[in-house]
Amino acid sequence: MTKVVVLVGSLRKESFSRKTAKALVKLTPELDFDFLDIGAVSYFNQDLEANPPADWVSFRERVAAADAVLFVTAEYNRSVPGVLKNAVDVASRPYGKGALLGKPAAIISTSIGAIGGFGANHHLRQSLAFLDMPTMEQPEAYIGHAGSLFDDDGNLTNDGTRDFLAKFGNAFAAFIRKNE
């Protein structure tokens, strides 16, 4: 079964990005998702590469074991949250041999406001292009007004979003098959 690591770009416990990712997982049974904890990945520092920290090693192994990568992220200051970008930086190294290199990817960005994290979404694309990761282009996923889409238990209550996420997950599965 195709394995997809999920990197959620927010550490907040009740993160709308995580809820969005969880909702997509339920709606996409044909893929096997593995949520990684990016908060446990320490900062990239080239000086440590000769003897990498245990958290880098295990994180890179989990990424390397997957067939594809799903990013579901908040937007901080009109760009990618630092904690998520650091996870990309760690998994992109060592240079030319990183675990992310060439893996198919998809991006969902979320926000409480209307814009749906467009800035984070496209800044992340620029990094994934560098890593030669085929990144699904359509459908785009800008989940705005994320604060009004879930009930108190974190279940998706918005039908339009449910339909969209099912379609997105399905398209991603097809995209992975095409780019394997």
Added chain:
Amino acid sequence: MTKVVVLVGSLRKESFSRKTAKALVKLTPELDFDFLDIGAVSYFNQDLEANPPADWVSFRERVAAADAVLFVTAEYNRSVPGVLKNAVDVASRPYGKGALLGKPAAIISTSIGAIGGFGANHHLRQSLAFLDMPTMEQPEAYIGHAGSLFDDDGNLTNDGTRDFLAKFGNAFAAFIRKNE
């Protein structure tokens, strides 16, 4: 004397960004620079804001005490290093009251290759625009081939770069005065 905090976007001890920043400091005596350690700033997590970690508090205080901010950064994966973006994220909060808000800024990006970190430079600009930070536009600073500009003691050996950094520091001082 005008006080400028310096955020260096690389944790590597022999970082070319840090060497570039140090060279600029020597060439700009009219400004008082304060180098902050972004590697000591833990990840932003909204859940911690009610009772922020000590490292956030002290970092935010140092930023708040400054008149302006200088970013000197490497480029990781065609964008801002995660560790630097996290520092921006922490110093940008709490929302609407962050220490960075409205402070004049300048950006120098560096790389070993020819392009000089253009991707990091402009992604960072997008974040600073959101934080209402007037950011110096000209001269632009893309320091390419950074591996060939310094001697073994980290001293700048390239005359063209020295002239450029002196001009840049001088322009930044004038820019801060205009935007205070």
Added chain:
Amino acid sequence: MTKVVVLVGSLRKESFSRKTAKALVKLTPELDFDFLDIGAVSYFNQDLEANPPADWVSFRERVAAADAVLFVTAEYNRSVPGVLKNAVDVASRPYGKGALLGKPAAIISTSIGAIGGFGANHHLRQSLAFLDMPTMEQPEAYIGHAGSLFDDDGNLTNDGTRDFLAKFGNAFAAFIRKNE
């Protein structure tokens, strides 16, 4: 009286960007606005610079006569409409002496959908930074759902948008004064 040229990034007669610009003009009596026709500006071609077409000359003169520039633009393909970008290209030349150089600017982007032209807005910012044009950062203006804001005569019917545009025009006037 402070003179502002307005460049509308859409040639459509009933353009929502033009309607938005017209609404802002009514709400900002302290500025004197001059709408330029970017559809009349022929393509930039370096070969013609020695003997520039009449449309370039008159367009550049109108821009040069202004104190500031307001861009109100649609988004085409997640970026700046080609016709608007060409107007910027023509007014930016000859290199180092272009009419736009250094003039204060503001950007409003519009769209029929929710996102409000974020992609066009920030791509344009990257060009204005190169032209050393101080560009107002806050308030940002992403006018989404632009199809539902006006009546059949092109009058703004949405109170929130009216308040916002009045605030934006007022902030731009102050921004121009600060950056003159």
Added chain:
Amino acid sequence: MTKVVVLVGSLRKESFSRKTAKALVKLTPELDFDFLDIGAVSYFNQDLEANPPADWVSFRERVAAADAVLFVTAEYNRSVPGVLKNAVDVASRPYGKGALLGKPAAIISTSIGAIGGFGANHHLRQSLAFLDMPTMEQPEAYIGHAGSLFDDDGNLTNDGTRDFLAKFGNAFAAFIRKNE
């Protein structure tokens, strides 16, 4: 034989982008290239779509007849030249049925300076993502110092660039096969 339309982002007769494209064509015999004249494409204007100008119709037909698209472009004001963006805008419409939709693409950016048109390259990528065009990610092509690569007859004189363009053309041919 696989047919590739070439859109050159500069109207200058001695354009380095055109010379670069011509050099690549010679080095890539397995693809059949068709150079289109974007200077002949009039501005996109939604009002004309019901009865499109002849230049739009013929341009769209030439694009539609191709299997893939190669963009070779200068950078104007740190972004895509307006004349090239307009060609994209015209070929992207009517909405949902444009001739570019879904076609594999590659981008080469050029500049006289060191940076090689990075800003134009990545802004264009954002538009192509919207048009669901799989865009080759590696190798990236930022052709800097383009003024020193050709002799008076427009022939490529730089061996490193020749090797790179041959490799790029070859990779693009493989990329098109994979994405058909």
